[in-house]
Amino acid sequence: MPYKSIAKEVVILAVISLATAFGVNWVSPKGIAFVGQWDTAQGVITAKAKNDMVAHELELDDIIMVKNIYDHQQAIFVDARSQEDFREGHIRGAVSLPIGEFESRIDQFKASYPLSQYIVAYCSGRECDDSHELAQRLFEHGYADVSVFIDGYPAWMAEGFPIE
Amino acid sequence: MNKLPVFYHPIVELALRLFIGVTFVFASYHKMVEPAHFAKIIYGYYLFPDFSINLLAIGLPYIEFFCGLALIMGVYPRSAALLINMMLAGFIVAISINLIRGHEFDCGCFSFGEPGYTSSARQLLLRNIGYLMMGVYVLFYQHRRILCVRQSGSFLKDLSIS
Structure with a gap:
């Protein structure tokens, strides 16, 4: 050789x-950036692409604060996960708006909720950025007040908070 | 050439070389156009330090692409096969470690849940072992290669288009 x-x-x-x-x-x-954000302790993980959807300033990382928002009905909770995952279990009273079906469902969503509505988007935790993408797409459609509950359904369920 | 056993026939080498080459060129495409997604797949192995994930996601797809292209074109086939085998061996070790510790990445994300988009770890492992066996054959093939522009050795010495 x-x-x-x-x-x-x-x-x-x-x-x-x-x-x-x-x-x-x-x-x-x-x-993408040479170094991404891969530490879940700092929020939702992201490769930090130029077209990145993750905006850490939208993130709600304190589950007690999120529960407080929920209890005072200050926001509607919107589930970005698939319809199948939603059927298996979701935050009680949450609305399903799967990111994969966003375009076909957004008109119906807008007819039900005014643009001034405060929205908390969530998916399945800090390794999932679908809730961030949902937030950005809701902004594009005119919603002005959207937050992302980054610990998502698994943490909500683990805390024993209301699910259905 | 005709006296060689079928296993060492140049057509067999050519077929395996083209198969691996085309496979790697196709496999690299999605990783090249969606580096952020590939970075998340690398993260999902939970084996690589944070600082290395994006660098791997940027570099590996292009090494796959150019090595695949080199195999197809018959340029530096041994060296391209060597690099491909090193990557395959790395994938095999990574997948095996996760199979042994019972870890399979599932972020619950839309892009990871599309039907046919991801394969199970066992499928990936078996597939990569198959590719590695083919790659080792191409790497250590000692006879004349057909449709091969540049073999390892002196520059253009083994020009052997038949």
Whole structure:
């Protein structure tokens, strides 16, 4: 085996690949940061893409505060998970608006809830960014007051809070 | 050439080389266009330090793509096979560790729940072992390769388009 030649070729292939990779990542609108946010203690995880939907300033990370909002009926809770997950269990009184069916359901949603309505979006926890995407798409449709309950349904259920 | 056993026939090498090459080019496509999604898949193994996840998500798909392309074009087939085998061995180790500790990533996210989008860890493991066996064959193939522009060794020495 010509080890020296193979080593040289490996370096050539690696350099071409990595130069292209980082070049494309630099110009692509879907490019990501060199270091993402992968610590759930700091909020919903994200690769920090240029088209990132995660906005940490919307996040509600104190479940007691969220329960307080729920108890005082200050917001409607909107579930971004699939219809199937919603049927299996959800925060009591929550409205289902699966991110995968957003376009087909948003008109009906808007007919039911005014744009001034305070909305708390949630999904399945800090490894799930669907609730963030839902929040951004609701903003695009004119809703002005949307928060994201980042611990989502699993934490709500684990606390023994109302579900159905 | 005809005296070689069927297992070592250049057509077998060519078929396996093209199969792996096309597979890796196709496999790299979605990772290249959705690096954030691929980064989340890497995160889901819970094996890599946070600082390395995005760097892997940016670099690996292009190594897969160019190595696959090199195999298809018959440029540096041994070196491309070597890199592909290293990546496959890495995937196999990562999947095995998670199978042993009973961990399978499920973030409950829409993009991870689409039908046919993800495979089970066992399926992935078996598939990657199959690819690795083919890759090892291509790497250590000692006879003349057909439709191969540049073999390892002297520059253009093994030019052997038949």
